[in-house]
Amino acid sequence: MNTTRSLSVLSRMLVREKCFLPLGAPLHTSSRNFTSSDSMPEFPSQGKANTVIRIVPQQEAWIVEWFGQYSKTLGPGLHFLVPFVHRIPYWHSLKECAIEIPQQSAITLDNVQLNLDGVLYVKIVDPYNASYGVEDPGYAVVQLAQTTMRSEVGKIALDTVFKEREQLNVAIVESINKAAEPWGMVCLRYEIRNMNMPAKVQEAMQMQVEAERRKRAAILESEGKRDAAINVAEGEKKAKILASEAEQQERVNLATGQAEAILREAQARQKALNAVADALNKAGGADAASLLVAEKYVKAFSELAKVNNTVLLPTEMGSVGSFVTQAMTIYKQITSAAGEAAPGAKNGGRGKQPPSS
Incomplete structure (x- = not known):
């Protein structure tokens, strides 16, 4: 009973000093929009003040130290801390975070310089390693993404960069995850946003595309003429075959008719001769x-x-x-x-x- 009264008095004192927000008061939230290379999230975020009673929001993790030594990680909910003994040096958002990767230059396998930028999507999975594994996880992961992108782009040619952008993104994510595992972070995906190349290279590529289109048009035209000639030849061939078959059939029919006529004439002559012979044998x-x-x-x-x-x-x-x-x-x-x-x-x-x- 005395403990409950003491906590009630302490809560009223903290509210009077504006060091603690009651449960019914709304928490202050801030949104961050990363539109430039200078606006990167801080990993880990600045610490929280120890007000004895703290409420950890959902999808957040708070690191608690005991006399300067790691003690525990606070999850969502209500927690009680000992003043002057417990300290909250770091707190982390466990939500997926988008980090803008500044534009940088990279040289492809065929010695073409490209300027690329992108967006990296990361998430903290281990608050302890994110707090003590690296000094600044956000800066470290950005630098790692830039170096990895330069390395992966240098392995492929310019045409492959445009054709296999998805495979390039997957390769960058795999390389980042291998290095960022001790930092308590995981890279969910990486998207190359812009690819800029020198003006001369762009003009050369445009000329190549136009030449390829002209070549394709010439090929299609020649194929059309070839098909037309083949169709004409096939038509003439079929016409000649049909004409020869018709002539052959006509000759066969004519020969058949002549043979039939000769046969009938011979039969008629035979009958006439038989009749004459019969008549001669009579008186x-x-x-x-x-x-x-x-x-x-x-x-x-x-x-x-x-x-x-x-x-x-x-x-x-x-x-x-x-x-x-x-x-x-x-x-x-x-x-x-x-x-x-x-x-x-x-x-x-x-x-x-x-x-x-």
Whole structure:
């Protein structure tokens, strides 16, 4: 009971002296915007006054010393300290902090000078090492980021810097984390913000880009002409093939038609000859055939007389009767010769056998 009354009296005294803010009073906060190389956060921040009762805000860590020696780290909440014995030399914000990296020059692998700046995102994970591991963690991590960026840029060529910016950022973060681990800090990410190069190099790159575009345009134009020529040639080739196939098909069709016509004509001639043969074998067929031959013989000479030509004829051909007589004689000779050849054909083509002696 006496202890509670003593604490109440001490609290009223501290409030009267304006050394301690009651629980209901708002805490004073300050925001920092890093826009230049001079505005960097202080790691660690300045110490706090020991007012016996202290409230540590969320995401903050306070370092407490006991007669100048590290005693403990205060987390968020209400804490009681012994005056003149406990001291709060450092306090840290455990939030992620953005640090602007000043512009600096770096030389690439192909000896091109670049001016780069960026933003480094760090976070304190070990307040003890951040307080006692290094004198000024903020300054140390900025210097480390600058040297690491120069080292990593020197390993790659200029074109690679633009193409692989993300890989470059990752390499810088890994290098910073290896060195910043004893300082109680971790680098979450690093972003290269601006890349500036000499004017001559920029002009040369612009000329290179324009030349590359002209080259690409020429290549595309030539490819277009080539494709057009190929298409025209393919079209002509297909047209010639189709024309030749059409001509071939036409010839095949014509030959097929001619063959069919010849076959039909031969069949018709065969039928006619069969009919003539059947007619000749009948009674009076020979006389009819003689008459038909005589008619055709006379008709041929009559057609010959219509043409203005000089034709030498035998003397016995002067009358129609002689024409008919001669035609009948020729037919009978042909008929008798055919009759004599028929028995020879039946005997194997040997003709008549002479009588044996």
